[in-house]
Every structure is written in C-alpha cells, then in structure tokens.
Amino acid sequence: AQTVTQSQPEMSVQEAETVTLSCTYDTSESDYYLFWYKQPPSRQMILVIRQEAYKQQNATENRFSVNFQKAAKSFSLKISDSQLGDAAMYFCALRRSGTYKYIFGTGTRLKVLA
Amino acid sequence: NAGVTQTPKFQVLKTGQSMTLQCAQDMNHEYMSWYRQDPGMGLRLIHYSVGAGITDQGEVPNGYNVSRSTTEDFPLRLLSAAPSQTSVYFCASKGLGDTDTQYFGPGTRLTVL
Numbered sequence: 001a002q003t004v005t006q007s008q009p010e011m012s013v014q015e016a017e018t019v020t021l022s023c024t025y026d027t028s029e030s031d032y033y034l035f036w037y038k039q040p041p042s043r044q045m046i047l048v049i050r051q052e053a054y055k056q057q058n059a060t061e062n063r064f065s066v067n068f069q070k071a072a073k074s075f076s077l078k079i080s081d082s083q084l085g086d087a088a089m090y091f092c093a094l095r096r097s098g099t100y101k102y103i104f105g106t107g108t109r110l111k112v113l114a
Numbered sequence: 115n116a117g118v119t120q121t122p123k124f125q126v127l128k129t130g131q132s133m134t135l136q137c138a139q140d141m142n143h144e145y146m147s148w149y150r151q152d153p154g155m156g157l158r159l160i161h162y163s164v165g166a167g168i169t170d171q172g173e174v175p176n177g178y179n180v181s182r183s184t185t186e187d188f189p190l191r192l193l194s195a196a197p198s199q200t201s202v203y204f205c206a207s208k209g210l211g212d213t214d215t216q217y218f219g220p221g222t223r224l225t226v227l
Contacts, residue, residue: 006156103173
C-alpha cells in the first residue's frame with residue numbers, strides 16, 4: 001500500500017520569509033511521481049510542482065522548490081519570498097508511474113502573515 | 115469554457131436514500147475522477163475513468179457507483195446513503211499523457227442524516 005503523510009496540520013510564515021512544508025511517503029514502487037498541490041479557499045486544486053522519482057535533481061518552479069530525499073522517502077516543499085497569495089491548503093501527493101491513482105496526504109494549512 | 119462543473123452544490127439526504135452527483139467537463143479530457151475530502155483525511159480517490167466506457171476503483175469505492183457513457187459526463191451514484199458518506203465531493207479531470215494538472219470542480223457538500 002502507498003501512503004503519504006503530512007505531519008504539520010498548520011504552518012505560519014511572515015510575508016517575504018521562507019517556509020518549508022514537510023511530507024513523507026511510503027511506496028514499494030521504484031517508478032513514481034510526487035506532487036505538491038495548492039488548494040486556496042476557492043477549493044480549486046492547483047499543481048504547484050512535480051518530481052519524477054528517477055530524477056536526482058530537485059524540481060523548481062519560480063519561488064517553489066522541493067527537497068527530494070528518495071532513500072528517506074521525504075519530499076518537502078520550500079516556498080521562498082512568501083506572498084499573501086500563497087495562503088492556502090497544501091497537499092502532497094503520490095502517483096505510481098503507469099497508473100492514474102493519486103494518493104494524497106492530509107494537507108498543511110499555510111497562513112501568511114502581513 | 116466552463117471547465118469542470120458539479121451539481122448540486124449542497125445536498126442533505128436521509129440514511130438509505132439514493133442520489134446522483136453530477137459532474138461535467140467541456141475540455142475534452144479523457145481522465146475524470148471523484149474524490150471525497152474529509153477533515154483530517156485529505157482527499158481520497160473514489161473512482162476514476164480514462165475514457166467513455168472505462169472505469170476503475172480508487173481507494174474508497176464501497177457504496178459508490180460510476181459510469182462513463184460520454185467523454186463529458188461522469189456521474190457518481192450513492193446507492194443507499196450512510197452517515198459515513200457525509201463529506202465534500204470533488205470531481206476532477208485532466209488530459210491523458212504526461213500531465214498531472216488536474217482541473218477540479220467546485221465541490222458538492224453532502225450531509226447524510
């Protein structure tokens with residue numbers, strides 16, 4: 001069975017500061033993808049960043065970057081220069097390659113303080 | 115482009131009643147799915163489909179049925195509602211191929227008394 005665990009129900013960060021959201025996962029597969037999704041109050045889900053497990057290099061998208069530690073099964077999201085618009089629920093997710101089943105964590109609510 | 119639409123927005127059922135949650139998308143996406151979102155549980159996949167006539171089970175399929183007769187529509191049926199099915203339900207779609215950008219509907223808040 002595959003699982004995704006987010007141990008931080010809520011995090012706060014000052015505007016313009018950096019925050020890191022944690023995620024650990026468990027899978028016996030060797031080929032899989034990891035994701036961070038953002039869910040603002042509108043409840044729409046937005047794909048923030050994607051990491052392919054076979055790639056050593058950590059994915060980066062503008063102010064968002066990940067720290068992917070495959071051996072430790074850890075996948076944290078770093079948000080730099082935090083903005084008020086970053087306030088949302090963030091979900092870590094896993095998908096085994098070749099399937100369409102997404103496994104989501106329980107989410108971390110991020111508050112950005114002005 | 116309406117994207118992904120869901121009806122109704124809110125619904126209250128009594129235990130044992132049946133109902134269908136509607137989901138439609140106008141982006142010609144092959145992949146459609148249903149999730150439920152519960153406090154402290156995150157999103158859990160109920161059923162999904164990769165095209166008309168093709169459906170498969172997700173993590174929590176029991177008590178739910180789906181069918182996919184057209185590319186646009188993917189209804190979710192609750193056969194005999196139970197209080198444990200009280201949740202917010204999201205429908206999502208995406209194209210097949212190398213993309214994980216999912217387009218989510220606005221959700222249906224279902225309460226089963």
